[in-house]
Structure formats: structure tokens, C-alpha cells
Amino acid sequence: MEAAAAAAAAAAAAAAAAGGGCGSGPPPLLLxxxxxxxxxxxxxxxxxxxxxxxxxxxxxxxxVAPGTATAAAGPVADLFRASQLPAETLHQITELCxxxxxxxxGATQFYIALKxxxxxxxxxPVRRESIKCELPLPRFMMSKNDGEIxxxxxxxxxxxxxxxxxxTTEKNSFKRMDDEDKQQETQSPTMSPxxxxxxxxxxxxxxxxxxxxxxxxxxxxxxxxxxxxARQPLVxxxxxxxxxxxTKPLRHQASLIRSFSVERELQDNSSYPDEPWRITExxxxxxxxxxxxxxxxxxxxxxxxxxKNFFTKSKLSIPELSYIWELSDADCDGALTLPEFCxxxxxxxxxxxxxxxxxxxxxxxxxxxxxAAFPKPKWDCQLFDSYSESLPxxxxxxxxxxxxxxxxxxxxDLPVPTQDVTSDDKQATSKDSNSLKARPRxxxxxxxxxxxxxxxxxxxxxxxxxPQKTHSRASSLDLNKVFQPSVPATKSGxxxxxxxxxxxxxxxxxxxxSEAELLPQLSxxxxxxxxxxxxxxxxxxxxxxxxxxxxxxRPENQATENQEPSTASSGPASAATMKxxxxxxKQSSKQKKAIQTAIRKNKEANAVLARLNSELQxxxxxxxxERIALENQLEQLRPVTVL
Amino acid sequence: MAVCIAVIAKENYPLYIRSTPTENELKFHYMVHTSLDxxxxxxxxxxxxxxxxxxLYLGLLYPTEDYKxxxxxxxxxxxxxxxxxxxxxALRDNEIRSMFRKLHNSYTDVMCNPFYNPGxxxxxxGSVSLSRAFDNMVTSMMIQVC
Numbered sequence: 001m002e003a004a005a006a007a008a009a010a011a012a013a014a015a016a017a018a019g020g021g022c023g024s025g026p027p028p029l030l031l032x033x034x035x036x037x038x039x040x041x042x043x044x045x046x047x048x049x050x051x052x053x054x055x056x057x058x059x060x061x062x063x064v065a066p067g068t069a070t071a072a073a074g075p076v077a078d079l080f081r082a083s084q085l086p087a088e089t090l091h092q093i094t095e096l097c098x099x100x101x102x103x104x105x106g107a108t109q110f111y112i113a114l115k116x117x118x119x120x121x122x123x124x125p126v127r128r129e130s131i132k133c134e135l136p137l138p139r140f141m142m143s144k145n146d147g148e149i150x151x152x153x154x155x156x157x158x159x160x161x162x163x164x165x166x167x168t169t170e171k172n173s174f175k176r177m178d179d180e181d182k183q184q185e186t187q188s189p190t191m192s193p194x195x196x197x198x199x200x201x202x203x204x205x206x207x208x209x210x211x212x213x214x215x216x217x218x219x220x221x222x223x224x225x226x227x228x229x230a231r232q233p234l235v236x237x238x239x240x241x242x243x244x245x246x247t248k249p250l251r252h253q254a255s256l257i258r259s260f261s262v263e264r265e266l267q268d269n270s271s272y273p274d275e276p277w278r279i280t281e282x283x284x285x286x287x288x289x290x291x292x293x294x295x296x297x298x299x300x301x302x303x304x305x306x307x308k309n310f311f312t313k314s315k316l317s318i319p320e321l322s323y324i325w326e327l328s329d330a331d332c333d334g335a336l337t338l339p340e341f342c343x344x345x346x347x348x349x350x351x352x353x354x355x356x357x358x359x360x361x362x363x364x365x366x367x368x369x370x371x372a373a374f375p376k377p378k379w380d381c382q383l384f385d386s387y388s389e390s391l392p393x394x395x396x397x398x399x400x401x402x403x404x405x406x407x408x409x410x411x412x413d414l415p416v417p418t419q420d421v422t423s424d425d426k427q428a429t430s431k432d433s434n435s436l437k438a439r440p441r442x443x444x445x446x447x448x449x450x451x452x453x454x455x456x457x458x459x460x461x462x463x464x465x466x467p468q469k470t471h472s473r474a475s476s477l478d479l480n481k482v483f484q485p486s487v488p489a490t491k492s493g494x495x496x497x498x499x500x501x502x503x504x505x506x507x508x509x510x511x512x513x514s515e516a517e518l519l520p521q522l523s524x525x526x527x528x529x530x531x532x533x534x535x536x537x538x539x540x541x542x543x544x545x546x547x548x549x550x551x552x553x554r555p556e557n558q559a560t561e562n563q564e565p566s567t568a569s570s571g572p573a574s575a576a577t578m579k580x581x582x583x584x585x586k587q588s589s590k591q592k593k594a595i596q597t598a599i600r601k602n603k604e605a606n607a608v609l610a611r612l613n614s615e616l617q618x619x620x621x622x623x624x625x626e627r628i629a630l631e632n633q634l635e636q637l638r639p640v641t642v643l
Numbered sequence: 644m645a646v647c648i649a650v651i652a653k654e655n656y657p658l659y660i661r662s663t664p665t666e667n668e669l670k671f672h673y674m675v676h677t678s679l680d681x682x683x684x685x686x687x688x689x690x691x692x693x694x695x696x697x698x699l700y701l702g703l704l705y706p707t708e709d710y711k712x713x714x715x716x717x718x719x720x721x722x723x724x725x726x727x728x729x730x731x732x733a734l735r736d737n738e739i740r741s742m743f744r745k746l747h748n749s750y751t752d753v754m755c756n757p758f759y760n761p762g763x764x765x766x767x768x769g770s771v772s773l774s775r776a777f778d779n780m781v782t783s784m785m786i787q788v789c
């Protein structure tokens with residue numbers, strides 16, 4: 001504090017002395033308070049570094065006379081070079097400030113030089129008159145020079161370290177940052193008189209400015225995101241090393257930006273202008289999956305209304321969506337083929353991430369380009385088969401079970417235990433469902449900003465269930481329509497389903513031996529439920545009542561079973577994992593845990609069943625409507641046949 | 644070439660009007676409005692049974708001192724009205740027909756957009772307009788006003 005005050009006083013004295021001292025030299029130097037502090041400190045540094053004996057201390061040295069306090073040429077030259085001005089400018093400055101004339105850097109010369117450096121960095125010509133202007137503080141890029149780093153306080157040190165990564169990264173990005181900061185630093189002179197900045201105003205102000213800059217970059221820039229993101233990983237390690245307050249906003253920003261870049265897959269290193277419009281492999285697969293969820297055949301169209309409903313879920317405004325459609329529907333036929341769909345999806349994703357929409361369709365999003373660049377992957381065929389609705393009749397019951405299974409599994413949102421899968425088909429679908437689940441879910445893990453970009457309007461943990469649910473429902477409906485003529489026959493075929501059906505995922509964590517009998521029953525129940533509702537006309541009415549009864553039993557059985565096996569299983573588990581405690585406490589905590597897990601499982605089962613119930617209710621309604629329509633038709637036809 | 648272009652819906656309310664802003668636009672709006680009567684006349688004159696045979700291009704609706712008004716109806720009773728400067732005598736019938744055809748094509752493209760509800764205004768203003776292609780096409784037809 002004293003040093004600062006003394007420095008301020010010294011600076012004032014020096015300014016006065018400068019004003020009074022050199023008449024024929026440069027015009028009187030008027031410094032703002034911040035500048036005074038900064039300059040005096042820099043001067044002190046240079047003077048101090050010159051040698052211990054040069055000045056007994058900044059105050060006395062400055063106060064004595066301008067002539068006696070000199071800053072040694074070495075550190076001064078280093079400082080000037082650190083200002084990143086070209087050598088000519090530096091020469092000019094040294095000439096102008098009078099150091100060359102008098103042969104040394106006194107306080108006045110030093111201050112004048114600093115002011116001129118500030119002027120040059122702001123882009124003003126280096127002239128005597130520039131000194132009079134209100135200028136931002138000169139900026140000095142501190143290199144890893146020991147002399148420089150020795151100066152100043154930890155705050156400044158952090159400031160320097162923050163700047164170092166910016167130094168070490170690409171030059172063009174650095175230049176751009178300079179421009180940005182120059183614009184922003186014009187605000188800093190207003191800041192400096194107001195606040196009493198700490199000893200390193202330029203560095204301190206620099207950090208929040210760079211933070212604001214990174215904000216600007218992430219929101220507005222679309223031209224050079226790649227180098228910026230390349231810089232971010234560099235900033236990260238440096239930032240972690242210093243850990244000052246200034247770096248924290250940077251790091252936070254970097255994580256946000258990195259998460260944003262995850263969406264765009266940092267891998268792209270090709271032509272800059274197309275950067276945001278280039279679809280990566282992972283994005284492409286995701287889009288293709290979404291396309292398939294809307295339209296099973298990858299080679300045909302999505303109609304306009306279907307696409308409209310889908311894209312409206314992205315919660316963009318209608319004009320924007322219609323503009324995106326205009327851009328992406330190249331042949332203007334009112335339907336989207338797969339490349340058109342990918343382009344539209346990509347534009348939506350970009351828009352949600354803040355990119356302004358382009359004037360025209362970028363070349364990387366053209367349908368021909370997309371079709372050429374990304375030929376349909378071969379695994380499409382397998383998935384297509386597994387999702388296809390035209391299965392042979394004998395596989396239908398099993399497939400129905402499988403569909404229900406996947407839907408139930410998805411709804412329960414639990415990992416499919418590997419030992420449950422018995423048939424290859426089920427493995428395929430469970431794997432697929434898992435992979436599909438995993439991919440979008442990994443996105444939601446990796447970023448928070450992409451959650452909107454999930455654009456399904458659903459809870460992040462369960463993105464895939466919805467398409468698969470609709471699929472299963474649609475397919476089950478279709479299958480059931482095919483079923484109807486042969487319902488009685490297949491009913492009997494259903495009753496003894498293969499015992500190797502996978503048990504439900506909820507209780508799967510407990511023992512499976514005791515549940516093996518119950519689970520096939522339950523699997524039978526949902527399959528029959530799905531079938532039973534559309535085929536209600538033909539099915540004997542004993543079926544529906546038995547279904548809820550079975551279900552009711554199920555949860556109870558599950559509950560009781562869960563408790564026992566879970567207590568049994570958690571017993572050894574807790575013995576293995578828990579720390580040694582008194583046995584009594586172990587027992588009670590075990591019981592508590594068991595009860596809690598049981599409660600949780602029951603709740604999950606409840607949720608699953610409730611959802612299943614609502615689905616089935618809807619199916620029921622639809623089928624009722626169909627029935628009414630058919631009956632009407634029958635009525636209309638009847639008079640003809642009777643006569 | 645055209646001084647004013649208007650798209651009018653089946654129920655005779657405007658979907659899109661654009662005119663060169665040299666004079667007061669109200670005059671053009673009035674002209675388009677009065678031309679609707681003539682359009683209706685022409686449609687009914689062709690006969691209800693001959694809807695299929697009715698030609699889409701209606702031709703010159705009526706001339707005024709300074710302007711000539713041309714009309715065009717689609718099969719869904721959406722009308723296009725174009726006002727052309729009378730001094731522009733070089734404009735032949737073929738050219739007017741081709742302009743109407745282009746209009747019709749871009750109108751169909753706007754229709755194809757599922758986010759456009761039929762009966763909505765075809766928005767020509769705003770940062771992200773509902774039908775930029777349509778706008779651009781109309782501008783291209785109007786900009787060459789001599």
C-alpha cells in the first residue's frame with residue numbers, strides 16, 4: 001500500500017517534473033491515475049532490474065531528479081520489445097521520447113515512451129501529439145523472460161501466464177485477438193480512473209476481456225471456430241497450471257465451447273468456411289437413425305407433414321424452419337430424401353447452436369455431395385431387417401415379444417443384462433437399442449448445450465425410446481392386423497412361448513432362478529396385452545381380466561421376491577463392500593438398503609406398467625375406432641347382400 | 644417490367660402484394676382490388692362445366708391510362724395479378740405468360756414447404772422470411788422497371 005501510494009506520489013512528482021523540466025523536449029505529459037501507477041511501476045521495475053545500486057527505491061529515485069533515476073537500457077529494451085511493436089516503431093518512439101537525445105531513459109522519457117507505445121498499439125501514429133490523447137494502457141506481451149516474471153505480484157503473474165498460451169498458439173488467431181482486445185481496451189481507460197487498479201492494470205483487465213472475447217467468439221464467430229477450439233485445449237492445460245481467478249472464467253468458457261465443439265466433432269480440419277456445415281460421420285449416423293425412425297426405408301421420402309412435426313419439436317421458430325426447409329429441399333417436391341433430411345437436420349442443429357443461417361445451401365450440404373460423401377453404411381441392411389414389419393408369420397409372436405421387450409426395456413431404461421439374451425435376434429435388437437441409446441445419450445452426457453439440440457422435446461435420459469416405441473406400436477398394430485384372421489390359431493401357439501424369453505430388466509438384477517417361471521408369464525402378458533387389445537373382438541373375454549390380475553400379482557411377487565433376493569444378494573454385497581461395522585448396524589442398514597432398493601424397483605416397475613397401460617389404452621382406442629368404421633361399412637354393405 | 648405483382652387467395656384476400664415504391668402503393672392496391680371483379684367475370688364467363696378447359700392465363704384484364712393489368716388464375720382459384728406500365732410497349736403477350744408461369748412455379752414451391760399453411764400471407768419481410776425464393780423471383784421480375 002505504501003509503495004503504491006508512494007509510487008503514485010512519485011508519479012505525480014515525476015509528471016510535474018516532466019511537465020516543468022524539459023521545455024524543448026516533448027510536450028508535457030498528462031497521465032491519468034491508472035497510467036501513472038502503471039508507468040511508475042514499470043519504470044521502477046526497469047530501474048530496479050538494472051541493478052541494485054541504480055536507485056535506492058522508486059520514490060526517492062524519482063523524486064530526486066529526472067536525471068538521476070534512469071532505467072537501464074537492457075530491461076527497457078526488453079519491455080519495449082514485449083510490446084510487440086515493430087522495430088521501426090520502437091526506434092521512432094525512443095527517438096521521440098528523447099532518450100536518444102539525452103542518452104538514457106529517465107522517468108520522463110520512459111513515461112513518454114510508454115505513452116507512445118500505447119498510442120502505437122492503438123493504431124495511432126507515433127507522434128508527439130499522440131501523447132496528449134487519452135490512450136489505453138500499453139500492453140506488453142510478457143515472454144518467459146525471467147526478468148519480467150520476477151516483477152510484480154501474483155495477480156500479475158497469473159495475468160502473464162494467461163497471456164502466454166495466447167502467445168504460443170497460432171499467430172493469426174493471436175492477431176485477431178489483438179484486434180478484438182484493442183476494441184475492448186478502449187473501454188479500459190474509463191475503467192482505470194474509476195477503480196484503483198492493482199499494480200498490473202493491463203494484465204488484469206486483459207483477463208476479463210479475453211473472457212468476454214471468448215464469449216463473443218462462441219456466439220458470433222462462424223468463420224474460424226476450428227483454430228479457436230484448437231486453442232482451447234491449449235488454454236486448458238495452461239489455465240489449470242495457473243489457476244488464478246482470471247483463468248476460471250476461461251476454463252468454464254472453454255468447457256462450454258468444447259462441449260459445443262463436441263457437437264461439431266473437432267475432427268474437421270478441411271476448408272474453414274465450410275466448417276460448421278460439414279457433417280461428420282457420427283452426426284451422419286445420428287441423422288440416418290432419425291430418418292429411419294420416421295421412415296423405415298432409407299431410400300424413399302419423408303413426407304412434408306411428417307417432417308414438419310419432427311422438426312417442429314426442435315422448437316425453432318416457424319419462419320426459420322420454413323427457411324431451412326427451403327434451403328434443404330433442393331428439388332422442391334415437398335418431401336425429403338435422406339441427404340435432404342440430413343442437410344435440414346444439420347442446419348437445425350447449427351441454428352440451435354447459434355450459427356446464423358446461410359444465404360444459400362452450403363456446398364457441403366448439397367444432396368449430391370452428401371450422397372457421394374457418405375454412401376449408406378452397410379449395417380443399414382441389418383437394422384432395416386430387424387425393424388422391418390414384413391416378417392414371416394411364424395416369427396411374429398417372437399418378434400412381437402421382442403418389440404414389446406425392447407419397448408419395455410427402453411421404458412425401464414436399464415441396461416440389458418447380457419445373460420438374458422437368448423436368441424440372436426434379441427441380441428441384435430438389444431444391441432442396436434443399446435447402441436442407439438448410447439449414442440445420443442453420450443451426446444447428452446458430453447454437453448449441456450446440446451440438450452436442446454436433442455430436439456426431441458423429451459427427457460435427455462430417454463431419447464431413443466420414443467422412436468422405438470412408435471415403431472413397436474406401429475409394427476405391433478400392423479402385425480396384429482395380420483394376426484386377426486389367424487388369431488385363434490396363434491393364440492394357442494402363443495400360450496406356450498419359448499421358455500427362453502428374456503426376463504424383465506427390472507427384476508433381472510435379483511436372482512433369476514426364482515423368477516424364471518414368473519417372467520415368461522409376464523412376457524406372455526404384455527405380448528398378449530398388445531395383441532389382445534386389437535384383437536379384442538375375437539379374443540375371449542377371459543383374456544383381459546387375466547392380464548391385469550397377472551400384472552397385479554407380478555408387482556407383488558416382484559416386491560416380495562425383490563426383497564428376499566435383494567436382501568440375500570445385498571448381504572454378501574454389503575459384506576464385501578461395506579467397511580467393518582458392528583453387526584447389528586450392518587443388519588439394519590442392509591435391511592434399509594434392501595427396502596429402499598425394493599421401493600425403487602417397485603416404483604420403476606410402476607412407471608413402466610403405467611406407461612404400458614397408457615400405450616395399450618391408446619391402442620385400444622384406435623382399434624375401437626377401426627371397429628366402428630368397419631361396422632359402418634358392414635352396415636352399408638348389408639342391404640346389398642341381404643337383397 | 645412489372646410495376647406491381649399480387650397474389651390473391653381463393654377467398655379474394657391478398658396473400659402477397661409487392662409494388663415498386665415509386666408512387667403511392669395505395670393506388671396499386673386499389674387497382675388490384677378492382678381487377679378482382681374482372682377476374683371473376685372472366686372465370687364465370689368461361690362456364691362452370693368447362694373448368695378443365697379453362698385456360699389459366701386470362702390476358703389483359705383492363706387497361707388504364709398509365710397501366711395495364713393482367714390476370715392469371717390457378718386451378719385452386721388462386722389469382723395472380725400483374726400491373727404493367729403502359730409505356731412499356733415492348734412487352735409482348737408471350738413474355739407476360741412466361742412471367743406468370745414463373746410466378747406459378749415459385750408459388751408451388753412455397754406451397755410445398757410444409758411449414759407454410761395455405762392461406763397464410765407469403766411473408767416478404769423479416770430477417771428470415773418465409774419464402775425467400777419467392778421474394779427473389781418477384782424482385783427479379785420487378786427490378787427491371789425502366
